[in-house]
Ligand SMILES: Cc1ncc(COP(=O)(O)OP(=O)(O)O)c(N)n1
Ligand SMILES: Cc1ncsc1CCOP(=O)(O)O
């Protein structure tokens with residue numbers, strides 16, 4: 001994708017376990033509030049599987065398509081291929097980066113979670129388009145997340161001259177988003193800050209304000 005850096009500004013991630021009302025409603029509001037990218041992450045307690053998962057993914061993808069928001073699938077490469085999604089996000093415990101790149105082709109977006117300089121170098125060599133770095137702050141959303149690491153790695157990568165797009169993730173809200181951007185990230189990715197908000201629309205708006213504050 002031509003303007004991935006712009007698309008990564010306000011990156012909303014969600015699945016049905018993260019929502020207090022219907023996922024379609026939450027996503028629609030978040031889009032109205034100004035999110036720039038969406039990741040379907042159907043994971044955690046009560047997560048849908050099989051046809052129910054496919055149907056929800058399809059419904060959310062259609063909402064994204066109506067609003068020109070790129071639709072990324074977390075972990076599930078087969079689902080991404082089935083839906084002809086705009087991209088896939090994988091972590092260090094998922095399929096190897098080069099295999100996923102081979103399977104999705106050069107045109108699709110490939111996001112990779114990295115926690116160290118070594119992982120970052122390898123992911124880039126194998127075909128990553130952007131890094132997800134975190135948890136920046138403590139998070140209750142991902143039970144098996146590594147300890148929070150602040151913005152250290154983001155800063156280090158920028159100092160070392162890495163120009164690849166980066167998003168911070170983990171415990172990010174409109175109150176702390178600015179320091180993630182100041183550290184060198186292109187955008188912020190959030191689950192709870194939008195999905196649990198009384199108004200996902202207002203929450204997305206507030207995040208957007210922080211991300212664009214110095215532009
Ligand atoms: C943008 C973004 N960054 C990081 C992650 C985490 O991916 P992973 O480490 O594979 O963990 P799960 O999300 O699969 O539990 C992400 N999903 N998105
Ligand atoms: C998927 C993921 N990867 C690292 S932290 C995290 C969870 C982020 O969720 P929240 O924005 O609710 O802290």
Ligand SMILES: [Mg+2]
Pocket residue numbers: 074075089090091094
């Ligand atoms: Mg994963």
